[in-house]
Amino acid sequence: MNLPAVRTIELFLIFFFGIRKRIRHLPDDPCIVAANHNSSLDTYVLASLLSPSHRARTRVLAAKDTFKQGFAGWFARKTLNVVLVERKPAGHHDPLLEPRQLLAGGFSLILYPEGTRGEPGRMEHFKRGVGVLATAFPDTPVWPVFIRGVERCLARSEYLAVPFEIGLEIGAAPLYGRDFLANATDVREASKQFTEALETAVRTLGHDH
Amino acid sequence: MIALFNLRHYLILLVLYVAPALKFLRDGDRGALVFVGSAVGFLFLFSIVCRIAAIRKVPNYQEVIDRTKTWYWMIGVFLVTMAFNRGISFAALAFMSFSALKEYFSLLPMYYPDARGRTLLRRHDRRAILLCYLSIPIMFYLAYVKWYNLYILIVPVYIALLIPFLLVMENQSENFLVSASVILWGVILFVFLLGHSAFLVNLSPLLLFYGIFLTEARDVVVYMFGKATAPVIARHPDSAFWKAYDIRIAPQISPKKNVGSALLTIATIMLMSLAYQPFLPAFPLGRMSVGVSLLIGALVGVMGMVGDLVGSAFKRDLGVKDSGTVLPGHGGVIDRIGSLCFTLPVIFHLCYFLYFPAFHQRGL
Known part of the structure; x- marks a missing residue:
């Protein structure tokens, strides 16, 4: 992340919007933050969960088709240093190659398993990619986070x-890929179960209040 | 012995209170010093109450402590923003208005229904809501340049016209009436009425201190009377006096508020107002008379109660206990300053009418 830029936007959000959360920062260990996605502001809100040193080692997964061009793409690339991932990969190469390398290199990742911002206030079903990453790195904690109210601030197709x-609900404990690998018959099944469990966890956070 | 603050917070608080006090001392502002002194006196009283509560382990004593700590911070920040620079004072009041309005709009269910199956705001209302926020700098700028005539008509005329204008441009008739009224009510309460705080500063900053002090004191006093008399009422179920005392004002809205405590509170606030009357400055048409100070005390007592009940009704309607969480022990911004929307305009207009010749100029 571009620390001064993200900090500026975060302070702007805190001053004019207000971010409510129960904890100040997540633990500094490399992790995956998986949240619901409803707004372009989401990543800047989630950044407030990371300490400055943690932010420097965090990358954000973004869809290549949306973020490769245009002003939004340019802005996200400059401020967040996003990792572009193909949503519909063609050919045989691994679309998650760069995220894997980053996790192996001790980076944290922010990702939105829904894969799209979707309709305001409605959560889509999670895509499998997060389960694939979590089972490939079974000891990396995956934090379920629910972002509340941000769809009112800036939803899709609004300018x-x-x-x-804005409220942030953070899961009491992270999910680990290893717990699912131990119970499932194969990796593919484990990643599917992980994705479902994560989706349930995020939804539960959203309905708690 | 419990410590309310750590050393760093003690030092910050010391600066927050001593710097404005020194400023008032240098200016020879006796009235402001009296307000600072009485605020600090009340805070010390609360601190002692906190310690007693902690030692006797009364239920929810942690909430009393949180509330007192937040009082220390709120009064300190208020004094520091009010003492030094008029621009900063107005910016702080504008931010207070913004925080309250933001809390109000955030409480209203939008996009999806709340627990009661009701949605009050629609996607199509966002522009009108943004307009309400944008009116805040305009309103407080007008107060800053003392342009009363324009200030007083911007919300009832221009905002009242622009909100429906923006709403009809969205081409959505469903729930139009709900949105239009809910948004307009927010601006009227938290921008227009609360903005009178800035005009009180224009009359005299002391008048704002006086208004806020009486209003907040009313909230505390009525709470204390309620707490203190509850066991007495319970002990005398057959006494006609206590039965009359315990007539509920609006049990559907706020089950505990009774007539007796309300009347006692009004009397107490009248006496407080009387006690501060000598310290208020001379206005262009003379000093505030004893009768008027008693009247203001009574008005604060009544309007503060109304503001309190409106806050309760509004929260109960939305199914929330507190309007927010930003002020530990108090709840949200609206919980704390909601009654100011009802008392400050009344104080302002009464003083402006009685003691300022500008009010009576005819023309056009």
């Missing part, structure tokens, strides 16, 4: 950001 309070 005016309107101040509303």
